[in-house]
Amino acid sequence: MTNKKLHLDPKYCILVTGGAGFIGSNLCITLLNNGNKVRCLDNFATGKLDNINALLSNPNFTLIEGDIRDIEVCKSACKEVDYVLHQAALGSVPRSIKDPITSNDVNVSGFLNMLVAARDCSVKRFIYAASSSTYGDSENMPKIEDVIGKPLSPYAITKYVNELYANIFSTTYGLETIGLRYFNVFGRHQDPNGAYAAVIPKFVMQLMNHESPIINGDGTYSRDFTYIENVVQMNIRAIAATDKKATNTVYNVAYGERTDLNELVALLKEYLSVFDSKISEVQIKYGPTRQGDVPHSLASIEKAKTLLEYHPEYDIKKGLKEATTWYWQNLKQ
Template identity: 70%
Template sequence: MIGNKTAVLITGGAGFIGTNLCEYFLSKGYFVICLDNFATGFRHNVTPFLNNENFRLIEGDIRNLETCKVAVTDVDYVLHQAALGSVPRSINDPITTNDVNVSGFLNMLSASKEAQVKRFVYAASSSTYGDSESLPKVEDVIGKPLSPYAITKYVNELYADIFNKTYGLETVGLRYFNVFGRKQDPNGAYAAVIPKFVMQLMKHESPIINGDGNFSRDFTYIDNVIQMNELAMLSENPEAINTVYNTAFGDRTTLNDMVTSLKEYLSDFDSEISNIPIIHGPNRVGDIPHSLASIDKAKKLLNYNPKYSFQQGLKEAVKWYWDNLK
């Protein structure tokens, strides 16, 4: 508690998912601490919160244990989002990816254990399913990782499990499936596909799809992810904690269909976008062909009920990008 308010630490709070979580929990009356080193997050994401008396920004790196200890002081819950995302980034630089995603994660777990936080909810990843070909993806059936990034996220799950069994720290892992929505960065070498394609189409540039476009993903709108974080953080069901959950909508869309929908929704603002051709390039190393989550476990144990389908979320995201980035 800080003052008379429940305190939530959001690591990576200036990033895409972290910023949305900060905004949401501030609106719910929590005291929110944001820890970020701005390696991939943005100051402009947290600027609107700086004058809020219930918000505290700590500029620091999870690779520094002392910084982590300061950040968890008087904190009730940790929502750990800080990580170096992107499969290609991890292939290009596995050392830094491991330092942040494994060593940094271990620092946060250790600091949280010492501070006796009530629960540690962390961003896991659908990449953990690796080369498993079974669909839909069920939490207890995984394959071998296909990238350094996937290895780091799986190691996170192993460490979280050990910290629960050894030290009694309550943990919940959320395996995110291709999250998209407002505030997601469209720029940079490792930009996610939806915001990247939106920006290209708004500039009348042709997006390049890796492969023939028939790979499919369980694209998950940000508001569904916020719901899962809140449920995981507050659940009083003993069976619901110290485990991992798919965090998704539970449906899949091919890259070709995704681009078709993008062009359709953007054409409402600029009719010329409907005529922009799509280019196909080579498949990307480390990519899995298909991704589809079973969300039965989250529905059963957390009462998860995702409000936004892919199409509903995409309409919201497109409008946000048009209003904010055009």
């Protein structure tokens, strides 16, 4: 595991909001394996108890069932905490287009509550999940942290507002913050079900059921798909950073390569066919382009390499091999 090389001090108490979710649960597991005390705050709107069931008996793990829209819950969760890894949010561009008010309540008001709680409880550093959606209509490739465009969805607006608020809390109140702009994260514990499921687990489940995945558009849209282990490494490095120049800023969290959707499906079929040869025969269908989608996404990770010594170990192929194996072992009916 990547985190073993980082020598994170095990004495830290770390709060993971959204800790029962996809990314949050992976962070909880890694931190507990490192010997840290971990608090998980989740309202289970999108998080799953199954993701953290195995952790409940660990004496270093505390589950707090609550909502970040409640300031008192946030303050209680932050008491005597050294670091906050804020993952709680309502993701999905389509969800935010359908219901912008709830997305704003959770992603902006809830975020502000957590900042206030972290400030009032003297948390050492507030590390939060930002998003590549912040780049909006910027056509620059690769995406560099200092060059963004106009947001293309309510979700993107909320994540950009998070960055603005974090900056204000750093400059006005002295709260150290680090924003991590995630690029299309995938891997174990990512939910394949529901109307807003991410593309990789959704396609995996369809292929395992011999159903045709539907690609939005002609399949040439591309993404910098990022395996969960790279994201875990980046969060740990954000905690461990000692150089003040590395704080109060934002970083891209990605691998630094892009894969289009046609290539993605071809790889999924190849890796899943190892378990079931019939999957190779499943046909792909194409549908309309999705509203609010950015055509291409590719990250520059030079800033993270330079300031946080981030070195992602999983490219798309290595990540997909692990992910498809996990899905087959855990979700195949």
